Amino acid sequence: MSFKQTPSQTIGPFFAYGLTPKQYGYNEIKDIASNNLNSEGTIGERISIEGIVFDGNNEPVDDALIEIWQASSSGLYATSKNLKNTNDSFCGFGRCGTGIDPQRKFSFTTIKPGTCSQNQAPHINFIIFMRGLLSHVYTRMYFPEEEVANQHDSFLLNVPKTRRQTLIAKQMSYSKVKVYQFNIYMQGANETVFFDV
Amino acid sequence: MTSSYNPRDWTIHPSYFSENYKSTHLRSPTKAPVKIEQTKSELTAPSFFPLINHEQENDLTKNGAVDGQQPLGERIVVTGRVLDENGKPQPNTLIEIWQCNSSGRYIHAADQHDAPLDPNFFGAGRCITDKNGIYKFYSIKPGAYPWGNHKNAWRPAHIHFSLFGPAFATRLITQSYFPGDPLLELDPIFQSTTKEARKLLIKTFDIEATEEGFALGYKFDFILRGPKATPMEK
Ligand SMILES: [Fe+2]
Numbered sequence: 001m002s003f004k005q006t007p008s009q010t011i012g013p014f015f016a017y018g019l020t021p022k023q024y025g026y027n028e029i030k031d032i033a034s035n036n037l038n039s040e041g042t043i044g045e046r047i048s049i050e051g052i053v054f055d056g057n058n059e060p061v062d063d064a065l066i067e068i069w070q071a072s073s074s075g076l077y078a079t080s081k082n083l084k085n086t087n088d089s090f091c092g093f094g095r096c097g098t099g100i101d102p103q104r105k106f107s108f109t110t111i112k113p114g115t116c117s118q119n120q121a122p123h124i125n126f127i128i129f130m131r132g133l134l135s136h137v138y139t140r141m142y143f144p145e146e147e148v149a150n151q152h153d154s155f156l157l158n159v160p161k162t163r164r165q166t167l168i169a170k171q172m173s174y175s176k177v178k179v180y181q182f183n184i185y186m187q188g189a190n191e192t193v194f195f196d197v
Numbered sequence: 198m199t200s201s202y203n204p205r206d207w208t209i210h211p212s213y214f215s216e217n218y219k220s221t222h223l224r225s226p227t228k229a230p231v232k233i234e235q236t237k238s239e240l241t242a243p244s245f246f247p248l249i250n251h252e253q254e255n256d257l258t259k260n261g262a263v264d265g266q267q268p269l270g271e272r273i274v275v276t277g278r279v280l281d282e283n284g285k286p287q288p289n290t291l292i293e294i295w296q297c298n299s300s301g302r303y304i305h306a307a308d309q310h311d312a313p314l315d316p317n318f319f320g321a322g323r324c325i326t327d328k329n330g331i332y333k334f335y336s337i338k339p340g341a342y343p344w345g346n347h348k349n350a351w352r353p354a355h356i357h358f359s360l361f362g363p364a365f366a367t368r369l370i371t372q373s374y375f376p377g378d379p380l381l382e383l384d385p386i387f388q389s390t391t392k393e394a395r396k397l398l399i400k401t402f403d404i405e406a407t408e409e410g411f412a413l414g415y416k417f418d419f420i421l422r423g424p425k426a427t428p429m430e431k
């Protein structure tokens with residue numbers, strides 16, 4: 001390796017007008033992504049995800065950016081190559097800031113991902129950025145109803161049993177659209193498991 | 198698809214906790230990240246190429262200007278390449294930028310610094326690298342601004358950059374600074390990286406990139422994580 005990686009630096013508190021302009025009411029530039037990953041032609045079971053990012057004092061973080069990346073209902077990631085070979089219009093990528101909701105929640109409207117390989121349970125990949133976080137963190141959200149698949153997931157198997165529950169969402173509503181709650185704890189007894197991606 | 202990427206180089210990236218950067222105290226994870234083998238989830242990335250119009254979004258001297266007026270400040274052109282650790286150019290990579298105006302004020306509603314907004318400057322834009330991994334932004338030089346971290350704390354002039362690269366694993370958000378800034382030595386965010394790594398965050402002034410009669414040129418290359426060499430290649 002002849003070149004050194006460019007060091008990470010914090011996203012800072014003022015990213016929203018550049019990265020999530022529409023959500024924060026800025027109209028000068030268009031969004032490249034939003035917290036709604038679906039479009040009319042998206043195939044799959046509609047779900048929504050919501051959560052709060054908590055700091056070490058259990059206070060909600062009001063300037064975090066959450067990014068998610070997930071497979072389609074058939075377990076495919078919407079890379080440029082895969083997009084050419086499918087009629088599923090699911091984009092797989094979403095963004096949400098925590099500065100707009102009065103409770104500092106992030107939320108996503110999406111579909112439940114399919115299984116993308118044998119030793120992987122259905123999951124949603126998360127990246128979290130915020131002021132005070134000098135390098136981003138990676139985590140994953142798993143589904144509570146996938147007990148069997150979760151037991152064979154290569155990521156979960158690397159996590160000490162006592163900490164696995166930090167990665168399993170809670171199902172909050174059983175109405176037409178399932179709502180999952182996935183809170184993120186930066187510190188404390190329930191500190192979320194972050195992965196060394 | 199690459200079979201795996203080199204790990205993040207923690208001799209280069211800042212650690213999560215920094216004594217002098219106060220906001221890290223309650224926000225830095227305390228437990229070591231859990232080791233994993235990268236899967237498709239980490240090795241793939243969204244495709245933004247069809248989504249954006251390169252020409253209209255990389256000129257911050259124009260994208261916030263009203264009625265053909267111009268923002269105040271020293272015009273700059275920031276250009277360079279996105280490479281991986283092996284020096285391989287990274288084409289079709291989305292770069293997003295945001296910065297304060299020449300007075301040190303962000304348009305963001307939460308910025309309460311008592312310096313004037315510029316009605317002709319928005320301060321955010323983006324572009325996609327070309328087939329050789331080259332990007333270019335036009336802007337004005339951002340000002341320094343105060344912040345509450347410690348007594349008389351000022352951020353050195355900087356531009357915020359966000360890059361995707363070819364995989365979820367290559368995601369990077371960083372800030373790049375300007376050469377010769379006396380505030381660099383006093384800034385806990387810049388100082389959070391190791392001494393050897395700090396120079397990797399400073400643009401170089403470049404007379405070749407400077408556009409005559411228009412803008413001062415600065416060069417800055419981004420190096421993203423590269424594919425792990427297989428035992429054969431080693
Ligand atoms: Fe900043």
